[in-house]
Amino acid sequence: MDYLTLLSVLDGTVRTAAPLVLAALAGLFAERSGVVDIGLEGKMLAGAFAAAAAASVTGSPWLGLLAAVGAGILLSMVHAYATVTHHGNQVVSGMAINILVAGLTPTLAFAWFQQGGQTPILQSGERFESIALPLADTLGGAVPVLGPLYREVISGHNILVYAAALAVPAAAWVVYRSRFGLRLRAVGENPSAVDTAGISVAGLRYQALVICGALTGAAGAYLSTAQGAGFVRDMTAGMGYLALAALIFGKWRPAPTLFACLLFALADAVQIRLQGVAIPGIGIIPVQFIQMLPYVLTVLLLAGFVGKAVAPKASGIPYVKER
Amino acid sequence: MASGTTATGIGKGFGQPGEVPGWVNNALLPVLNLVAALVVSSLVILAIGENPLAAMEVLLYGSFGYPEAIGFTLYYATNFIFTGLAVSVAFHCGLFNIGGEGQAYIGGLAIGLVGLAFGGMPWPVVAAVAIVAGALGGAAWAYIPAYLQAKRGSHIVITTIMFNFIAASIMTYLLVDVLIAPGQQSPESRQFDQSTWLPFMHEALGRVGIEIPNSPLNLSFVWALACCALVWVFVWHTRWGYEIRTVGQNERAAVYAGISPSRNIILAMAISGALAAFVGLNEVLGVHHRLILGFTGGVGFVGIAVALMGRNHPVGIVLAALLFGALYQGGSELAFEFPTINREMVVVIQGLVILFAGALENLFKARIEALFRRTVRRPAAAG
Numbered sequence: 233m234d235y236l237t238l239l240s241v242l243d244g245t246v247r248t249a250a251p252l253v254l255a256a257l258a259g260l261f262a263e264r265s266g267v268v269d270i271g272l273e274g275k276m277l278a279g280a281f282a283a284a285a286a287a288s289v290t291g292s293p294w295l296g297l298l299a300a301v302g303a304g305i306l307l308s309m310v311h312a313y314a315t316v317t318h319h320g321n322q323v324v325s326g327m328a329i330n331i332l333v334a335g336l337t338p339t340l341a342f343a344w345f346q347q348g349g350q351t352p353i354l355q356s357g358e359r360f361e362s363i364a365l366p367l368a369d370t371l372g373g374a375v376p377v378l379g380p381l382y383r384e385v386i387s388g389h390n391i392l393v394y395a396a397a398l399a400v401p402a403a404a405w406v407v408y409r410s411r412f413g414l415r416l417r418a419v420g421e422n423p424s425a426v427d428t429a430g431i432s433v434a435g436l437r438y439q440a441l442v443i444c445g446a447l448t449g450a451a452g453a454y455l456s457t458a459q460g461a462g463f464v465r466d467m468t469a470g471m472g473y474l475a476l477a478a479l480i481f482g483k484w485r486p487a488p489t490l491f492a493c494l495l496f497a498l499a500d501a502v503q504i505r506l507q508g509v510a511i512p513g514i515g516i517i518p519v520q521f522i523q524m525l526p527y528v529l530t531v532l533l534l535a536g537f538v539g540k541a542v543a544p545k546a547s548g549i550p551y552v553k554e555r
Numbered sequence: 556m557a558s559g560t561t562a563t564g565i566g567k568g569f570g571q572p573g574e575v576p577g578w579v580n581n582a583l584l585p586v587l588n589l590v591a592a593l594v595v596s597s598l599v600i601l602a603i604g605e606n607p608l609a610a611m612e613v614l615l616y617g618s619f620g621y622p623e624a625i626g627f628t629l630y631y632a633t634n635f636i637f638t639g640l641a642v643s644v645a646f647h648c649g650l651f652n653i654g655g656e657g658q659a660y661i662g663g664l665a666i667g668l669v670g671l672a673f674g675g676m677p678w679p680v681v682a683a684v685a686i687v688a689g690a691l692g693g694a695a696w697a698y699i700p701a702y703l704q705a706k707r708g709s710h711i712v713i714t715t716i717m718f719n720f721i722a723a724s725i726m727t728y729l730l731v732d733v734l735i736a737p738g739q740q741s742p743e744s745r746q747f748d749q750s751t752w753l754p755f756m757h758e759a760l761g762r763v764g765i766e767i768p769n770s771p772l773n774l775s776f777v778w779a780l781a782c783c784a785l786v787w788v789f790v791w792h793t794r795w796g797y798e799i800r801t802v803g804q805n806e807r808a809a810v811y812a813g814i815s816p817s818r819n820i821i822l823a824m825a826i827s828g829a830l831a832a833f834v835g836l837n838e839v840l841g842v843h844h845r846l847i848l849g850f851t852g853g854v855g856f857v858g859i860a861v862a863l864m865g866r867n868h869p870v871g872i873v874l875a876a877l878l879f880g881a882l883y884q885g886g887s888e889l890a891f892e893f894p895t896i897n898r899e900m901v902v903v904i905q906g907l908v909i910l911f912a913g914a915l916e917n918l919f920k921a922r923i924e925a926l927f928r929r930t931v932r933r934p935a936a937a938g
Contacts, residue, residue, distance in 0.1 A: 325914030335902025520728035
């Protein structure tokens with residue numbers, strides 16, 4: 233593999249990692265507050281649909297992003313109402329949201345746009361376009377090795393990729409350095425202690441889920457208004473679950489989660505590269521086997537490397553005051 | 556209060572003793588949750604710009620309104636009984652099996668291979684072999700996530716989801732590259748020998764002189780009911796079922812009682828996978844008579860809703876499966892009648908039922924119980 237091929241694989245990795253990172257950070261806030269969120273997939277899908285629909289109607293990707301964030305938060309509030317207010321089963325609630333959205337998005341697209349469950353294809357002004365960072369072309373030609381790396385991998389992405397990159401240190405700061413983060417971690421480990429300190433457990437969990445909804449919405453908006461040009465049904469294709477796996481693999485910490493996302497994205501980028509390429513000694517691997525690579529990797533990683541990952545202690549358990 | 560308790564029969568139900576009769580927990584609350592789900596579904600239909608009442612009427616007529624429709628409803632219900640039982644057996648062990656879809660797919664593959672290999676054999680032989688092969692296939696596909704959960708602590712929800720995706724990839728590969736009928740474009744296997752086909756219900760009943768209209772309903776339905784009885788016996792009347800329920804109730808207590816959680820996790824998941832696999836019996840051997848791409852069509856996920864609605868009891872599961880079968884059959888009728896509604900509307904209703912019956916099951920509980928205590932206390936106080 234020559235250097236430019238390697239760079240294009242890395243470029244693909246960054247593109248695929250961006251929505252994974254946003255969704256995994258969303259899951260991080262939810263699970264750190266003690267609420268398991270398997271509904272990341274559904275919220276991303278809802279975000280993707282809302283963004284594409286709003287961008288198509290208004291002509292602005294920013295309004296699309298706003299709609300996506302709104303849709304994500306709305307679904308998060310459904311999850312919070314079921315699991316925090318009514319102590320419902322968190323996995324069931326998340327699954328319900330996934331199934332609901334999987335049905336709702338094509339239904340609404342079908343009824344509103346009459347294009348067989350899709351939104352209209354977005355024109356160039358209605359999408360987030362790639363941004364060339366300053367001096368990308370100059371440096372790319374002039375500086376060896378690092379120049380092309382800067383031009384191909386670091387420059388030339390849309391604003392949401394850079395937002396996802398910034399979201400990681402921001403999340404780390406919030407979780408580890410802010411007062412909200414301290415309380416967030418506490419409520420995920422020992423909610424009754426937080427309750428005793430006079431802080432509302434439910435309130436904190438609602439706040440965490442608002443952040444979670446906003447981030448998943450943005451992740452969905454990335455899929456339909458930045459990476460793609462419109463909504464197609466089931467366009468998340470398991471990405472929400474992969475994000476959840478990355479979160480577990482990253483042991484519920486922002487930086488390791490980022491690397492887990494990059495690893496999954498790399499598997500995906502390599503997967504695209506490998507399609508139809510003959511590997512010495514093996515021959516051409518059927519495309520379906522390459523496509524299952526990220527999923528197999530997830531199973532292997534969860535089985536082998538993480539083993540007994542220590543989740544936030546209260547995660548998955550509804551908090552009832554008089555227990 | 557004691558006299559009031561005996562007079563109204565309170566405490567005889569399955570619910571919390573001394574609080575409300577069993578039928579409130581097992582019938583009234585599920586129905587209330589279902590109504591709530593349907594109300595929200597109506598709002599969605601309103602948002603699309605159609606009349607929800609007219610839609611509900613089409614839904615009802617389309618599922619039960621004429622004999623053929625009933626056959627279709629029962630045919631869909633057959634699948635949901637299998638996946639509902641599958642989810643419930645895992646639930647009894649405290650496991651959330653989201654992998655019914657993949658287990659049904661791989662189990663169906665095994666059943667399809669039996670159908671391809673046993674051409675010319677009479678159908679009872681093929682069906683018997685297919686049941687065993689399918690059960691083994693589904694159980695094998697559930698075994699790996701179960702083993703990883705029991706021994707390695709990897710989260711079963713995540714691994715079963717991943718196994719759904721892996722199963723889908725494998726099946727696509729097999730049907731596109733390996734099993735595809737020669738000279739054919741669409742990814743499906745050749746048709747099985749007609750002798751191996753599971754008889755349709757209208758054929759089977761026709762032979763004994765009972766005339767019913769043609770529908771895809773086949774003998775798998777009878778096997779589904781048999782599975783209900785088997786699961787009931789297994790879960791509540793065998794030592795293994797008792798151990799599984801103990802692990803599901805309290806893993807630590809099970810350990811103290813000398814019950815191995817990991818062994819029971821694997822057992823429960825294997826049975827769960829085997830039950831899910833029988834979807835293949837209905838679809839592959841009963842209706843399509845060949846392996847086709849995506850014959851499971853999301854029934855593994857519907858099983859979650861069926862198990863939740865049916866309170867993890869075979870009788871409840873049959874009723875809930877009938878409900879979802881009606882939704883499916885009525886839903887296709889709905890999509891046919893209303894140009895702005897498509898088949899995915901059924902998935903919306905499904906999601907809402909899972910939300911209200913599963914996650915929001917406590918929504919009305921406290922209020923209904925309070926209401927009950929008040930109405931029960933009043934006559935006792937008067938007397």
